[in-house]
Amino acid sequence: MRFSSRVGSTRLNLIAKAEAAARNQGIALETVNDSNPTRHGLAPNQVPGVYTADPRGPLAARQQLARFLTKRNLKEAAAEHNPSVSVDPNRLYLLSSTSEAYSWLFKLVCDPGDIVLGPKPGYPLIESIGGLENVDTLEYQLRFDGSWFIDVAWLRELLGSGQGQKIQAIVLINPNNPTGSYVKPDEREELVALCREHDVAIIADEVFFDYSLEPFVGNRRLAGERGALTFALDGFSKLLAAPHAKVGWIEVSGPGELVQEAQRRLDIIADDYLPFSDIIAERMPELLGAVSGQLDRVRQRIRTNLKRLHTILDEDEAGMVSLLRAEGGWNVLLRFPSVIDENVLVLRLIHDFNLTGQPGYYFDMTENGYLAVSLLPEPEVFERNIRAILAVVSRELDMV
Structure with missing residues (x-):
């Protein structure tokens, strides 16, 4: 799969190589230009402790979230035969919102002018963020015939066309807004196969997943999907019915080598932004419990x-x-x-x-x-x- 050329150079300078070699030997290096005041006894009383700049979010908070998601998956697995149960905290990224997650992922997989597919009818957020990231968006139709379905045949034809070479990701909103339609089991199987065949990433927005109304049998989360590179989005905005609770997350899954390369590059993006506050992390157990x-x-x-x-x-x-x-x-x-x-x-x-x-x-x-x-x-x-x-x-x- 082709990732964005904007992020993730594999070339290391001489110092970076030496630092990596020392870390591999278990040698802890101190930094003469360390500008983190919390490591020098200068943290304020209101925010005590030492700040650790973990690009994926504080490990303790990711571990708490992973336990919550694993417990949820165990509950769903019996009824839905979900093959993905255990969630690895190292495959989670904490950030302020799913909107920010879209922005990061567009940076990750798209160069300017590349294409992301989004559902129509659908909320116009994807097109708006795509414009901000210099990424083109192209709609794929949800069609209604007593219930909503994805026109997979049209997608297959598109991905096999010349224009398909520019398509880097497809957004699957599960369930979609405002149609309320989940991705059906047969659609999921075909879409995963298509994405794997054409090196297209899946961005699965599942913020509404827990709010079933009149669903069909067999719907399940795309989070944890192993057949294609998948980035599943969720957060407290919908889980807590609290748009002002700005905590979102990305769960990365898929073929091992692709996941490894995607996370190496996503770490760079996350490290540049470092959006997740330790103050919020301290409240994770309370928020998850609610x-x-x-x-x-x-x-x-x-x-x-x-x-x-x-x-x-x-x-x-x-x-x-x-x-x-x-x-x-x-x-x-x-x-x-x-x-x-x-x-x-x-x-x-x-x-x-x-x-x-x-x-x-x-x-x-x-x-x-x-x-x-x-x-x-x-x-x-x-x-x-x-x-x-x-x-x-x-x-x-x-x-x-």
Whole structure:
């Protein structure tokens, strides 16, 4: 696999070679220009201790996270036959967010002008970060036929084309936002084989994985995938329902030699940024301990609202609004008659109900007539929002 030429030179100067040789012999070298004040008795009382610049994040915090992830995998393995259970802390990278993880990984695998594939419909974050990294993004379609599926045949043709030579990674969001669709088992098998064949890395964004709604059987995480070079992203933002809890992580897996080379280069990127604070690391046990309760709390809310949504739509006499099956996540897509312009619908919500929303074209839906709706509001607020949408749809249809 070709990695970015921007990072990871294998050439060492004479001093670096001598330092490496000393380390290999177990010799601890002191540095005459050591500018880490915590190693010289100058740490403040508020932040005591000696700072160790570990590019992957403090080892103790990664070990705590690895134990948490391993325990989670053990729980899932019995039901889902997950072959990857134990998580190695040395294959984890701690950073401030999954958005930062995307940025690092685009640097890792792409030179300017290379291509990353992202799902459409989908959240526009990938395209935005790609632009910041001078990386081109190309959409692959999720198609709907009673449920969402990936057009793997189209991807196979694309990767075999001349343009395919520039494709360095594919982003798989599992489950996707706003479609709520997980990567199906047969899709996973084909995609892993394609990525291995064409030397394409998988970036698996699994921040919504734990929030299943109406899933199909057999969905499982891409984290730990061994068939192709895989970078799985997750973090506290969704696990704790706390966007202000800025802790994310990358789990690296795949064929051994590829993982080794990827981590050697990723270490350089991580060492340049060193984003993870020891102050946050100290709270890792507390934060990890809160995950289970928060997952239960959010699941109860979104599943309660989803059930109520089904009831409201079933009881609606007009029957002009339907719900696309949502397998997982926090959001669902409502479908309304395409004779109503999406902009008109949202503008009417603003004018009549002091509500706003994100229409389907925000996510590059291929046709008119969709509105994304969050399942997170308190039930009374959620029902009020849905009834406002139904009222606007009914009113606009009367005017057609």
